[in-house]
Amino acid sequence: MNKLKLLLVMGITMGLVAIFAGCGGSSTSNSTAGPSNVSRDTVYEFYDKVQLDQTKEQVDAELGVIPTESSQLKNSFTYVNDNTSFGVSVLFDENGVATSKTLFYPMTEDLAFLTTKAVTEEQAESIPDGATYDEVKTILGGDGTETSATQIPFEDNKVSYIRVWVNQDGTMLQAVFLTDGTTNNVMFFD
Numbered sequence: 001m002n003k004l005k006l007l008l009v010m011g012i013t014m015g016l017v018a019i020f021a022g023c024g025g026s027s028t029s030n031s032t033a034g035p036s037n038v039s040r041d042t043v044y045e046f047y048d049k050v051q052l053d054q055t056k057e058q059v060d061a062e063l064g065v066i067p068t069e070s071s072q073l074k075n076s077f078t079y080v081n082d083n084t085s086f087g088v089s090v091l092f093d094e095n096g097v098a099t100s101k102t103l104f105y106p107m108t109e110d111l112a113f114l115t116t117k118a119v120t121e122e123q124a125e126s127i128p129d130g131a132t133y134d135e136v137k138t139i140l141g142g143d144g145t146e147t148s149a150t151q152i153p154f155e156d157n158k159v160s161y162i163r164v165w166v167n168q169d170g171t172m173l174q175a176v177f178l179t180d181g182t183t184n185n186v187m188f189f190d
Contacts, residue, residue, distance in 0.1 A: 038084070040114060046079050046088040047103050052151055052159065056096045063088075078104055086110075091150075099157075100150040108170040116142035119165040119173040124188040127175070131183050133163070136175055140165055144175065155179045 049062045056077070060067070067077035073091065080087035091100035105111055119140050127139055137143060144163030151157040158179035166172040176185040 103147040111166045112168045114145045115165045121188040124173045127186045129184040
């Protein structure tokens with residue numbers, strides 16, 4: 001992949017993360033969802049039901065809730081389960097087909113139970129460019145939590161993923177995996 005395309009992939013992916021910044025922020029919901037009473041199935045209930053290439057009508061029918069349209073990004077809708085406060089944000093192309101999905105969650109800490117071992121900034125800095133997911137898991141001591149999947153148009157709609165490892169205090173390590181399965185963008189957030 002040439003450097004321009006790589007930068008564009010990173011820009012698209014990071015732009016989507018910034019757009020969905022409501023994920024992992026403070027929640028004003030009165031939901032009882034939290035680390036003590038959620039499971040992986042609760043967190044991913046809506047995310048797993050959305051498949052890239054589904055139409056908006058199919059997503060609407062599958063999730064069965066009225067979405068909120070983004071004021072920041074055209075054709076972007078967030079679907080939240082009011083009983084759990086978890087959901088998914090979906091970006092549709094001009095034909096109404098899903099091209100990206102991002103996990104929606106009340107607070108970053110609500111994902112910590114999915115990380116088996118605490119991660120550090122030093123670990124983030126030690127992950128080399130081009131590391132595979134298996135190499136990253138070895139360095140960090142456990143699986144990451146997929147929080148985004150995005151089709152990259154100029155890469156024949158292959159999918160780029162974002163995975164996070166979240167600590168109990170809400171700090172986290174985020175890795176962007178390009179369409180070839182390697183990463184060149186790992187960040188630690190306090």
